[in-house]
Amino acid sequence: MNVIFLGPPGAGKGTQCKVIADRYQLRHLSSGDILRRERADNTDLGQKAQSFMDSGRLVPDDLIVAMMMKEINAADTNSGVVLDGFPRTIGQAEELDKALNAAGKDIDVVLCLDVDDDKLEHRITGRRSCSGCGAAYHITFNPPQVDGICDKCQKELTQRSDDTAEVVKNRIKTYHDQTAPLVSFYKEKGNLKNVDGNVAIEQVTQAMCDILDRVST
Ligand code: AMP
Numbered sequence: 063m064n065v066i067f068l069g070p071p072g073a074g075k076g077t078q079c080k081v082i083a084d085r086y087q088l089r090h091l092s093s094g095d096i097l098r099r100e101r102a103d104n105t106d107l108g109q110k111a112q113s114f115m116d117s118g119r120l121v122p123d124d125l126i127v128a129m130m131m132k133e134i135n136a137a138d139t140n141s142g143v144v145l146d147g148f149p150r151t152i153g154q155a156e157e158l159d160k161a162l163n164a165a166g167k168d169i170d171v172v173l174c175l176d177v178d179d180d181k182l183e184h185r186i187t188g189r190r191s192c193s194g195c196g197a198a199y200h201i202t203f204n205p206p207q208v209d210g211i212c213d214k215c216q217k218e219l220t221q222r223s224d225d226t227a228e229v230v231k232n233r234i235k236t237y238h239d240q241t242a243p244l245v246s247f248y249k250e251k252g253n254l255k256n257v258d259g260n261v262a263i264e265q266v267t268q269a270m271c272d273i274l275d276r277v278s279t
Contacts, residue, residue, distance in 0.1 A: 063088065063142040063278050064167060068244055069175030070237040072182035073259045074266060078175065079146040081267050086274060089137040093130055093148040097121065115224055118232030120150055120240055127157045150241045171277045172248040173270055175259035179234065186230045190219040
């Protein structure tokens with residue numbers, strides 16, 4: 063089963079993708095995580111992506127498509143992949159379709175996590191993660207016991223450099239301008255399923271599993 067996750071920044075795609083990938087034994091491929099790794103390793107791609115990411119704009123399609131196709135082809139895709147943050151433009155979606163069709167594969171379902179715009183900024187700017195073990199926190203919804211310190215390994219918590227209020231506004235605008243058109247694109251293809259992402263994490267997971275259980279049987 064191959065699954066695409068759509069939704070604005072802060073909708074909870076990363077959190078839900080991890081659970082879904084684990085439950086259905088799918089390979090989780092997050093374009094944002096891959097780009098952050100490229101930046102940490104200071105690769106050519108990481109350097110090219112830097113200014114786009116720091117300002118909340120999209121990295122150009124040709125770079126992203128090449129990067130993601132390499133990852134998809136390298137993944138052991140027998141059981142399938144869950145794509146998190148890719149595609150993010152119509153151009154990327156068309157390239158993905160072409161490449162999958164050439165390999166005799168297809169997208170089984172596109173899950174779109176809908177969250178009201180007014181909730182997104184607070185969800186994102188409050189996010190923190192542990193610099194040691196990567197555990198995720200939120201200063202309001204899931205705070206650590208000691209401010210700024212990981213409960214599990216006592217290392218310092220950090221904030222993503224593009225999770226600041228100013229960049230978040232651009233990321234949300236970029237989503238509406240360039241990524242939201244994918245909703246109609248996949249609706250026309252007939253494999254889009256909307257999920258209410260305004261409710262509790264566990265409720266969102268359950269709604270997604272109900273859909274995936276139907277798709278995978
Ligand atoms: P994310 O972690 O998904 O929020 O992505 C962080 C940043 O990486 C985005 O704001 C973009 O600059 C870049 N990025 C991630 N995925 C894509 C994509 N599919 N196309 C273009 N840029 C992307």
